[in-house]
Amino acid sequence: MSVEQYRELSWLPRPPEDFSSHCKGLATSDLDLGKRIRFLATHALNEQQLSRLGRTIISARKQGHSLQPLAPFRLGLIGNGTLDLIVPVLTATAARHGFSLECITGAYDQFLQDALHPDSALNRARPDAVLVALDHRGLALQPTPGDEQAAVQSVNAAIDLLGSIRSAISQNSGAVCILQTIAAPPEGLFGSFDRALTGTARNIVDQLNGRISQSVLQSSDLLLDVAGIAETVGLADWHSPAQWNLAKLPFSDTFVPLYAEHVCRIIGAMRGKSRRCLILDLDNTVWGGVIGDDGLEGIQIAQGDATGEAFLSVQQLALALRARGIVLAVSSKNNDEVARRPFREHPDMLLKEDHIAVFQANWDDKATNIRAIAKELALGLESMVFLDDNPVERGLVRREIPEVAVPELDSDPAGYSRTLAAGGYFEAISFSEEDRCRAGMYQANARRLSLQGQTSDLQSYLRSLEMRIIFGSFDRTTRSRVTQLINKSNQFNLTTNRYTETQVEQAELDPGVMTLHARLLDKFGDNGIICVVVCRPSRPQWWTIDTWLMSCRVLGRGVEKTVLAEILLLARAAGISNLEGVFIPTERNEMVREHYNKLGFTLISEETDGSTRWQLGVDVELGELPMTVERDYPHLELA
Amino acid sequence: MDQAQIYSKLSTVFREVFDEDDLGLEPETTADDVDGWDSLSHIRLVLAVSKAFGIKFSASEIGNLKNVGEFVELIGKKTT
Numbered sequence: 001m002s003v004e005q006y007r008e009l010s011w012l013p014r015p016p017e018d019f020s021s022h023c024k025g026l027a028t029s030d031l032d033l034g035k036r037i038r039f040l041a042t043h044a045l046n047e048q049q050l051s052r053l054g055r056t057i058i059s060a061r062k063q064g065h066s067l068q069p070l071a072p073f074r075l076g077l078i079g080n081g082t083l084d085l086i087v088p089v090l091t092a093t094a095a096r097h098g099f100s101l102e103c104i105t106g107a108y109d110q111f112l113q114d115a116l117h118p119d120s121a122l123n124r125a126r127p128d129a130v131l132v133a134l135d136h137r138g139l140a141l142q143p144t145p146g147d148e149q150a151a152v153q154s155v156n157a158a159i160d161l162l163g164s165i166r167s168a169i170s171q172n173s174g175a176v177c178i179l180q181t182i183a184a185p186p187e188g189l190f191g192s193f194d195r196a197l198t199g200t201a202r203n204i205v206d207q208l209n210g211r212i213s214q215s216v217l218q219s220s221d222l223l224l225d226v227a228g229i230a231e232t233v234g235l236a237d238w239h240s241p242a243q244w245n246l247a248k249l250p251f252s253d254t255f256v257p258l259y260a261e262h263v264c265r266i267i268g269a270m271r272g273k274s275r276r277c278l279i280l281d282l283d284n285t286v287w288g289g290v291i292g293d294d295g296l297e298g299i300q301i302a303q304g305d306a307t308g309e310a311f312l313s314v315q316q317l318a319l320a321l322r323a324r325g326i327v328l329a330v331s332s333k334n335n336d337e338v339a340r341r342p343f344r345e346h347p348d349m350l351l352k353e354d355h356i357a358v359f360q361a362n363w364d365d366k367a368t369n370i371r372a373i374a375k376e377l378a379l380g381l382e383s384m385v386f387l388d389d390n391p392v393e394r395g396l397v398r399r400e401i402p403e404v405a406v407p408e409l410d411s412d413p414a415g416y417s418r419t420l421a422a423g424g425y426f427e428a429i430s431f432s433e434e435d436r437c438r439a440g441m442y443q444a445n446a447r448r449l450s451l452q453g454q455t456s457d458l459q460s461y462l463r464s465l466e467m468r469i470i471f472g473s474f475d476r477t478t479r480s481r482v483t484q485l486i487n488k489s490n491q492f493n494l495t496t497n498r499y500t501e502t503q504v505e506q507a508e509l510d511p512g513v514m515t516l517h518a519r520l521l522d523k524f525g526d527n528g529i530i531c532v533v534v535c536r537p538s539r540p541q542w543w544t545i546d547t548w549l550m551s552c553r554v555l556g557r558g559v560e561k562t563v564l565a566e567i568l569l570l571a572r573a574a575g576i577s578n579l580e581g582v583f584i585p586t587e588r589n590e591m592v593r594e595h596y597n598k599l600g601f602t603l604i605s606e607e608t609d610g611s612t613r614w615q616l617g618v619d620v621e622l623g624e625l626p627m628t629v630e631r632d633y634p635h636l637e638l639a
Numbered sequence: 640m641d642q643a644q645i646y647s648k649l650s651t652v653f654r655e656v657f658d659e660d661d662l663g664l665e666p667e668t669t670a671d672d673v674d675g676w677d678s679l680s681h682i683r684l685v686l687a688v689s690k691a692f693g694i695k696f697s698a699s700e701i702g703n704l705k706n707v708g709e710f711v712e713l714i715g716k717k718t719t
Contacts, residue, residue: 020655048655048656052655082682085683242695242696243686245698246696246697246701247682247686249682
């Protein structure tokens, strides 16, 4: 992949020839408008096409058209230079990631006022996140070659400025900030020595980027690595002096689509929309040649062979992704036995059968196979990425299952792994111990599901799992995972209330609020934190269940009942007499419509939007639970 | 590229930038004559023209333009 391929988003399919008429067509009918917008946005559009699509979206929203199923997201945008050009491109790009994005921009170069004034348009809009798009000019970095003290002051001043913006925004609007690293200007003063000498522009930018990254790690704010993006495509192309002079564009307009894509990946990751599973084709994707025709000795996979090494790099990337928690699966048109042979017997294969959670080698079409993989892993289709060298298969899967991401590959396998990485499907904003083990957990779950297939009696199956559940209240170590779950759980989520890490911390500290998480272990391994509950006092002796969500991986295992038993126990200990359950319907949470009914709650009321309220007295008896319960509440004495 | 060709290509760019299918250009056309021709769409226009014709403009060249006729002349000079 070259600069052009990054700039042109070449992992996305080419746009339809008649993009323009597609765009016009959006305005003529309301039917599936959100879906049609997303379809168009999922192509490799240039900045003008994205801008066009973005303006169409903005005007459709202004006219009150529904953009479902695109999820609303409000992004504040402050910074230096001309940012308004970016807005329509961001709006269209966000649709690619499933969002109906509303941008709130500040006045030109008024970023500090926008952040500091509690009643600025930005703060009043209550954005979900604020992108702080400041570059080296906005932070007023003054090179002072050779003067260490001045250089330190310059970096500190920039960090202080960012700090003021961050704390003001957090205080005034409650939004998280997305901070940018700085793309160094390419103009040097000394030459290579610029990097080493204290106080040069390059040296200051290096120092500052280190500090910005560090400070993000210690907060709930997020990082957009503009320096990394600019390095990838080249600083000389990134910075355009002509466009800065002409229109105060902070970077060349041709990179706005790439920039917007990176911003929207962060938003996607924040809302839990990053993908979780990589499905690999085998012949000519994971090795060169066709195993069914060429045999074990004929396929190209060896070190020292140019083609073989290209395929090895695909395997290396797949393994590296697995090590950070991405589940691997295989979908191949082959006989099962034949397809497995290289995994078992070829000495140069890096991928082994053990790394693959679901192995689908048969003669069904790939869309059918991908659906089967999703079902076996209990993951949504929108969690899947499908890598296949064959354009026909790619086209079929895109048409049949538009939710699946299918990177466009060119004919040379040398570029496969870079294209897959450039697609950014697995964007993450944090990395925890649980993520590290995730691929293994899904794999164990797939085994549980097949064990379930063999056991006829559910109770004995549940007992055979030897489950242990460990309850605790939110604390510093679990806060990040709890926040992640709050923001990405869609299906088993009664209210879909989303909270930032700061808000989660506030709930922790509030003595009136009950916070609960549960970790589930079984004989196949640790499932990690699989349930989050927040109860708030609503009237004397009542708790309202503000949040109840669970990981779909553990459904049908009696966890709901066990969690309810724990809530009841805690409620009694807090002197509560009644629980109020709330169900708020969304496009995705149909599965929990009858949740409270099944648990024995009584219906209190039903609204026209389908939301329901339920009541349960705390002295109810729930009977035997299918798992061992352990508790870890450092500050609580339970009778 | 002769003037007629430039007008034809330039009209296409204008229509794309201003989302206006029946926008017609005359040498005397100025920003006041086109709906939505503000400072921001002016930037979009200049960038789109640069891209369509494969040429670059300096800030002073753009700043001195009075109407579409002068823009066409400037493009003509740069494409010969």
